[in-house]
Amino acid sequence: MIETPGVLLTVLAFALVIGPLVFIHEMGHYLAGRWFGVKAEAFSIGFGREIAGWTDKRGTRWKIAWLPLGGYVRFAGDMNPASQPTAEWLALPAEERRQTFQAKPVWQRAIIVAAGPFVNFVLAILILAAFALAYGDARTPSVVGQAIPGTAAATAGLRAGDRVTALGGREMTTFEDMVRFVKIRAGERVRVDYVRGGTPATVEAVIGTQEQRDRFGNVYRVGLLGIAPAAPVIEPVGVLEAPVVAVQRTGDIVGMMVETIGQIISGRRSVKELGGPLSIAKVSGEQITLGADAFVFLIALVSINLGFINLLPVPMLDGGHLLFYAIEAVRRKPVAPEAVEWAYRGGLVAVLALMLLVTFNDLGNFGLWRQLAGLIG
Structure with missing residues (x-):
């Protein structure tokens, strides 16, 4: 509804x-x-x-x-x-x-x-x-819990237990790192570096595109590799560590913004995705x-x-x-x-x-x- x-x-x-x-x-x-x-x-x-x-x-x-x-x-x-x-x-x-x-x-x-x-x-x-x-900090390891059938991960031959070490040459240490990387790269071909049974391997994959609709009827196109996580890990964060985690998350967000702008400039992403004050107002009301x-x-x-x-x-x-x-x-x-x-x-x-x-x-x-x-x- x-x-x-x-x-x-x-x-x-x-x-x-x-x-x-x-x-x-x-x-x-x-x-x-x-x-x-x-x-x-x-x-x-x-x-x-x-x-x-x-x-x-x-x-x-x-x-x-x-x-x-x-x-x-x-x-x-x-x-x-x-x-x-x-x-x-x-x-x-x-x-x-x-x-x-x-x-x-x-x-x-x-x-x-x-x-x-x-x-x-x-x-x-x-x-x-x-x-x-x-709420703690999500630190689920970058291990494949399941390669969802019919997705890019399954097509590339990834299996449960594979540990993804890099996507597109960028180091991945947590499942959340993979989500952030894939989310803004729908349709792109990337190199997947992973370790299976202690042996490093590499494969090419084309990130899929998934349309998501929220409860307000907004439709979003996001990248989907098709990897389900292993058991999620949420670790408690202390008072001294919290600012460090916050700075890291802020850096992640800024990094995604820089990459998104680069995609718009290079033509890989449409300028129609740029929003202004009216979009902020709409999202504010929804949130x-x-x-x-x-x-x-x-x-x-x-x-x-x-x-x-x-x-x-x-x-x-x-x-x-x-x-x-x-x-x-x-x-x-x-x-x-x-x-x-x-x-x-x-x-x-x-x-x-x-x-x-x-x-x-x-x-x-x-x-x-x-x-x-x-x-x-």
Whole structure:
């Protein structure tokens, strides 16, 4: 039975995911800036017209805007998107100029910019560490419990008791490693290295494609090798080990994201699989109906996504700033303002184009284009 959350619950869930994550991200920038003595003029959750706010004793305007799809911290001296010194900045009194973002050395500016994505990763690690403490860590060995008939594993001749040591040249130590590798490689031919009776062997296999439908009616195409695990192993995790497990899981998730992007760039995966805010809202509504655990885990995933995306070396994103700071550190002088301006214009166009693409995909996934085609036909 398909259980679809209502619009109000979906909107509420989306706000509960995006609002706190944006706040935490921007708070990372704010706290790092404050640590280095940079004055923050405004701290906004959302874009557009302010609907509520107040000014603190340091002169920072804290506000909530009507479009809750992001947020920002505006530091003193941010007179253009690239935070470049301008004639207006040079005209400031010396005391005010010392409190501006541009007045700080490049390493401090880099830390301030990197602090936003950093706290997103920290939040995700804390959540995943709590899950590890509560539920333990899955460490089922990469041993074939059964090669399911009719699947790639059976066709390749794998048998119960074989220990898979590598897939596509990548080392596999647990069954979970295999699942993560296979899941995003539907239809790909891979080399399977395994050990049978103490003897190493190698075989080629074409990963199958399986369509999975969840309780909400969403259909997913995932890779399937066809290996059933041996007896599952869930090991308890202590307080000191939990952060280590969480960092490893965060690394696994980031690795899958990098590989997925690479597959899209290389054409092995369709750009139609890219989703945007509407998809996040839809999934948020669905996960909140599954309970607190599912919803909190989604928050961790979105937090990792937010941190990762912001570190991409695209002008307008934090990663774009960090790229220019790296160049400045090497050259020992800032990049020419004209070059930065053109780069940021290009970055803005790229970000807007991506937003249009993912919104188009989201509306297609919601069936809007099929409905319009039916009306026209």
